[in-house]
Amino acid sequence: MRWGYFILLLSFFSCAETNSPNLHDSEVKVRIPSAFPELVYPADNSPTKLRVELGRRLFYDNRLSQDESLNCGSCHVLSAAFTDGRATSQGLHGSVGKRNAPTLANVAWLKRLMMEGGVPTLETQILVPLHDSTEMAPSMMPIVDRLNEDEYLRALSLVAYGRDSIDPFVVTRALACFQRTFISGDSRYDRSLQGRNDQMNERELRGRDLFFSPRTQCSECHSGVFFTDMNFYNIGLFDEYADRGKARATDRDEDVGRFKTPTLRNIQLTAPYMHDGHMKSLEEVVRFYNAGGTAHRNKDGRIRPLGLTDEEQADLIAFLTTLTDWNFVQNEELLPLGK
Amino acid sequence: MNRFFSLLAFVALVSGLQSCKEYKPELTTSTITIKFDALRDGSRFQMGRIFTDAYGNRVRADLFRNYISMVSLVSDDGSELLLKDFLLVDYSIDNEFTVEVPDGRYSALKLGVGIPAEFNTDQDPANYPNSSPLSVAGSQGMFWQWSTGYIFAKFEGKADTLGVGSAQPTLNIAIHAGNDASFRAYESPGFTLDLRKSTRTIAVHLDVDKLFAPLEGNEVNLTNNAVTHSQNNSQLARDYMDNLVAALWVEL
Structure with a gap:
């Protein structure tokens, strides 16, 4: 009888293993140039390996735009120091934005975001392109639903942020976490x-x-x-x-x-x-x-x-x-x- | 003998204290439902249907929402009982909530139109669960994505003075009002609510006829001035919020 319970328990564990990848998170030490000031992370978003990985995946994921034609990297291209070479960026369905894409280099240290400084944190800035029809989407909620269909992203979300589904918190935190690794001080x-x-x-x-x-x-x-x-x-x-x-x-x-x-x-x-x-x-x-x-x-x-x-x-x-x-x-x- | 009287006094004191301790006034509650709606000519306001405002403009509403915050009852002793922190009222649907409140006499209903500054400035909607009206999902686009804070009120639709009959108005209306300066407080005048194990409904009506009408120098005349995002044309945003709070009335 005891063996029966043991086998039953074992079968539960093996089910769990097959449904979610074996992910282990760990703290990431971000290298900061000696002349730069200390980088202070938000209490709920210190960098870890899986947070950065999730942010990196999302940054280059076309599912973040309404018609799946764009990702963050479409307007923030690494070889152009995370700008896009255009006067003003091109968004959904060929729509043209009103401003020049800013560089994301050292964005971790910015005190206010946007050219008028209306946005207080990198996390809240991420809501901007995801709620703008001339950028990536009129609303991020359908995008969140779409991302939740991805089992691996959900698994990353669970281990990295303790949330078993992708939500606006996870999207904004992970993208901000990745962007805080955009450190440029070696000219x-x-x-x-x-x-x-x-x-x-x-x-x-x-x-x-x-x-x-x-x-x-x-x-x-x-x-x-x-x-x-x-x-x-x-x-x-x-x-x-x-x-x-x-x-x-x-x-x-x-x-x-x-x-x-x-x-x-x-x-x-x-x-x-x-x-x-x-x-x-x-x-x-x-x-x-x-x-x-x-x-x-x-x-x-x-x-x-x-x-x-x-x-x-x-x-x-x-x-x-x-x-x-x-x-x-x-x-x-x-x-x-x-x- | 003295000792006997002392003992008697002690027993009387203890039994008296015990009887005090045992006396508990019965704490009873009532159930109240608070409804929010918009009225025109005394009937429920119809979205998408053309109406004529106080200026003679023909107006059609396609989207009509505003935040209500910190809905409270004020009891006779002046203390305030918070019933609901935040509610996004969409006048195209039913909006109500039900709460249990201690019985007693209440002399005012207070609420805010918009979001108080401490919950508005530099806040992150992603911090709230999806069920909250302040969350990314729950706010339904009622926050300024490029700047800090929530859009307290939206009225979108069409207007004109020229069309007749069933012709559709053509002038765009986009009133998006919301910044700390446009938060408005409301307190119901002449309010008395006596609750004794009752089930009551409080209706908070918005009189649309007063929304687009002159008010102490305010002009919300849609064929002259119909677009504001608060930071541009802030006067219209402020006038709209003044008119909105003046158009509220409470029915018990």
Whole structure:
């Protein structure tokens, strides 16, 4: 009789084994460049092997778009430092978005998300493209239902987050967890600071000095290790702004045309430029700053004619190209699994 | 002798205390159902059917929802009894909930139209279970995905002043009101509810005729001004929320 119970128990366990893969999770130690500040994770989303794997699978999964034609990687391409080379991104059924896809490099450290800073965390930012008909889907709930048909994803969800089905919590947490591994701090500029190989040449050094000089004041907003102060400015792009920038969130006139300072890391790879992608090259961007922008009422006082010669503009651009982290954009751990 | 009287007094005291301890007022409860609906001309408002508003505009509603929060009864001693934290009212369907409440006399029904700031600013809908009206599933698109917070009220449809008969209005209406400044509190005037093991229904009506009508300088005239996402055309969003709360009335 006792043997009977034992065999019955054994058969239950063997059923469980065949229905779910044998998954074991473990903490992941994310390597952070020594010059970068400490990375503080949300209490409910510290990185683990399976959380990162689930996020990586979801990031490149076409089931995340309504018509299964797009994934996060469609507009955030690793070789372009997680941008897409378009002025504004292309969404469902060929629809065109209103803004240029931002880089996701070092997104883990951003204080506010979106160009007007309306979104407080990386987790909540993930709701944006999943509830926008010009991006991936008008609503994420049908997508969640579709993902739940995948037994392996459900198993990952259970072990990684303790939830036996995929839900908005799991999707947002896993994608955020993967994106927090997008760490870029190994450019030639970084290595030159550390006294390692790949020293900068004369032109690049002249450009660096200009960048950090009171004459250009570039580094006042593009500051710190991320080359952004994460603040919001009107740089005098237009006389009238079709996209109101920060005013979209605040409805204050003084915020019209103010957009978050973008990072300059990997800027060489993230053309076209500006919030609407209307500037095609770094040369065009530097020419714009040298001219001093329009006379918009909200324009920051530091945007004024700089009087840079053609040679100096070329120096500045040469310095900006030293901010490219080639190891980052070739990191196979950030590509789809199996590629 | 003194000792005898002392003992007697002690026994009397103990038995008195015990009888106090044993006395328990009977705690009884009543069942109340709170319903939310929209009315026009005293009848239930019909979605998708054209009506004429106070400005003479022909209006058709295709989507008509708002959040109600912190529904509470205020008892005679001023204490508040929370009946429901959040409810997404969709006027195309029945909206009601039923709760047990302690018997007593209640002098007000209070609620919020929208979501209070502490549950609105920088919140994450993915933190709530699907059953919550504040969750991604339960909010049914009533949150600003690109910014923080919930959309407190939506009215979508068509309007015009030109069509006649069965011609459909053509002007788009998209009133999406919701930010901390547009949260509105409501307290029912002249409310008295005496509950003694009762089963009662409280109806919270929204008078659609007052929603699109002048109110103390407010203009919600749909053929002049019919689109707001709160951050653009915030005046219309605020006026709509003012009108919405002024259009509420409670029927016992």
